[in-house]
Amino acid sequence: MNYSELTTVMRRLALEAGEKIMEIYNSDDFEVMVKSDDSPVTVADQAADALISDGLRAAFPDTALVTEEQADSHDVTAKTFLIVDPLDGTKEFIKRRGDFTVNIALVEDGVPTRGVVYAPAKGRMFYTDSVGNSVEEAGPFDLETRGETKPIKVTAPKNDSLMVVASKSHRDQATDDYIAKYDVKDMTSAGSSLKFCLVATGEADLYPRLGRTMEWDTAAGHAVLNGAGGRVVRFDDHTALAYGKEGFANPFFIAYAPGVDLKEG
Known part of the structure; x- marks a missing residue:
């Protein structure tokens, strides 16, 4: 290529x-x-x-x-x-x-x-x-x-005052409960793959997604976040989110800046 x-x-x-x-x-x-x-x-x-x-x-x-x-x-x-x-x-x-x-x-x-x-x-x-x-x-x-x-580069997060971004159209109680495990300085909401980009630019530290997504929803944002030093992992075991899965459906995931102390679900 x-x-x-x-x-x-x-x-x-x-x-x-x-x-x-x-x-x-x-x-x-x-x-x-x-x-x-x-x-x-x-x-x-x-x-x-x-x-x-x-x-x-x-x-x-x-x-x-x-x-x-x-x-x-x-x-x-x-x-x-x-x-x-x-x-x-x-x-x-x-x-x-x-x-x-x-x-x-x-x-x-x-x-x-x-x-x-x-x-x-x-x-x-x-x-x-x-x-x-x-x-x-x-x-x-x-x-x-x-x-x-x-x-653009992710910022060095402060775990006692994290910036969190969450979905605008798919926010639910499970997401709120998970975010509550963190010390959050402020929250913002955004639609689509902009959430990955806000982490990539340092405008947010953490983006958890506890809902249905497909690989085409996330791949471009994931690539941009990777190129800015960020990471995207599965919600269940914190291993890297992989692509090319049968059916192209994603599990729940967490996008974040390295240094965030990830919590268990």
Whole structure:
């Protein structure tokens, strides 16, 4: 894999998909449908998926591709694959709350090694560079020319005053009970994979997720957090969260900055 080319292509496709998503987001109305698992899907999900899939297949025809909107055609045997959630945070999109993202990632031997997370309504873009270090690019964004970037790194957490980020749409009592095990200075909520990015930039120290997610929901954010020095582990045994699982479903997990004294569930 040519990582420099991959970074360029992922960034460009994320921007193009974000532009298409925002056209629909800013329209007077858009259709909301329900998938077989009862989750919502919009024409924005479908348009972004088609755009990104076509672009990745053209650029990397020999690399397996997994996308949320084409779940029935996935190759579960590939060790290296691209994985896409074209619009993560559909519920936030429908409610016009802005906390949705475009997510594209590369997984190699179970590990997300490269990724881009673009929040078009927030004007924030995070991605791994050609050597795997994570950066945030400042807008306004141009398709062909990268703007100013700054390296992002997790902060050294203080266990007596942690910053915690949790889901905006999927918060529950079990999550609150687990967070209560920590000495929390402050909490924030965010939608979609932005939560990984807030840990990656040092705006939060800990993100526990005690709920259903799929690998396409988490791979890009996980890659960005990895590239910023962070970690993502299973909730049950604190081993590394791996990818390429049958069915692509994740267990509960914890994303955090090293130095956080993880508590048992």
